[in-house]
Amino acid sequence: MIGTTIDRYQILEQLGQGGMGVVYKARDTTLERFVALKVLPPEKTADTERRQRFLQEAKSASSLNHPGIVTVHDVVTVDGQDVLVMELVEGETLESLLAQRRMPLSEALGLGIGIADAMARAHAAGIVHRELKPSNVMITSDGVKVLDFGLAKLTEAPFSHPEAPTLAQGESSLTRQRAVLGTVGWMSPEQASQRCPAPN
Numbered sequence: 001m002i003g004t005t006i007d008r009y010q011i012l013e014q015l016g017q018g019g020m021g022v023v024y025k026a027r028d029t030t031l032e033r034f035v036a037l038k039v040l041p042p043e044k045t046a047d048t049e050r051r052q053r054f055l056q057e058a059k060s061a062s063s064l065n066h067p068g069i070v071t072v073h074d075v076v077t078v079d080g081q082d083v084l085v086m087e088l089v090e091g092e093t094l095e096s097l098l099a100q101r102r103m104p105l106s107e108a109l110g111l112g113i114g115i116a117d118a119m120a121r122a123h124a125a126g127i128v129h130r131e132l133k134p135s136n137v138m139i140t141s142d143g144v145k146v147l148d149f150g151l152a153k154l155t156e157a158p159f160s161h162p163e164a165p166t167l168a169q170g171e172s173s174l175t176r177q178r179a180v181l182g183t184v185g186w187m188s189p190e191q192a193s194q195r196c197p198a199p200n
Contacts, residue, residue, distance in 0.1 A: 001039075005029070006083055007076045009037055020054055020148070025088060035073065038084040051082065058084050060127050060149040068118030070138075070147050089145045095134035111137075114144035122146075 001011050001024065009026040012034075016023045021040045028035050040054045055075065062072040074085040094111065097103070103111075115137060122129060129136075131148060138145040 006037065006039070006078050006081075009035065009076075009083075009085065011037065018148070020050070020057070021084075028085075034088045036086045036088045038086065040082045042081055054082055054084070057149045061086075064122055064125060064127065066118055066121040067142065068114055068144050068146055069122065070145055089138045089140060089147070091138045091140035091145070093135050094137040094139055094144075097139055098134055111139065111144055115146060118144065118146045 001022075002013060004011055006026070008028060008030045010029055011024045011026045013025045014022060015025050015036065021038045024037045024039065026035055026037045027033070038054075038057075040051065058072055058075045061070060065071075070089060071087040072084060073087065076083050076085065115132070119129065119132065127149070129146070129149060132146070136146065136148045138147060
């Protein structure tokens with residue numbers, strides 16, 4: 001796809017790939033700026049659940065306005081292919097940083113506070129990330145930036161109490177029957193300890 005154009009975005013290079021799609025660096029030919037495009041592979045477009053989760057990322061992240069959370073600019077659909085248009089975040093992932101060196105406690109605390117602040121903003125808006133791990137946190141010159149809300153889910157309304165459930169009305173704690181989403185090693189204790197309900 002390098003060198004091709006999707007809508008008004010010229011693809012320049014591939015930045016990464018994950019379960020939810022491929023991320024490219026692109027140039028917005030109208031506004032003359034660089035952006036990141038997250039493209040759901042064509043062979044997965046027919047997967048209704050995966051497409052809904054991809055679009056949920058756009059809806060979730062676009063409702064947030066916080067310096068520690070990646071900004072979603074737009075979603076475009078071209079030839080049946082969904083593309084999430086986001087700000088281009090310069091820096092390195094927390095995963096990469098941790099692989100290079102041992103982090104001093106003061107630095108770790110500073111990054112942790114930044115991540116917690118971003119997540120507090122999301123939780124206040126009724127959004128739970130559910131895939132918070134080092135590869136989804138970018139370290140920039142200005143601090144941290146949390147990426148990838150592909151597994152986030154919206155609650156019906158912002159939390160009104162610390163013990164309020166993080167489920168939309170009528171929604172199961174599992175995205176689908178017998179499926180708990182997330183990366184096992186980075187799940188919260190609440191996610192990892194979930195058990196499927198006993199059959200009737």
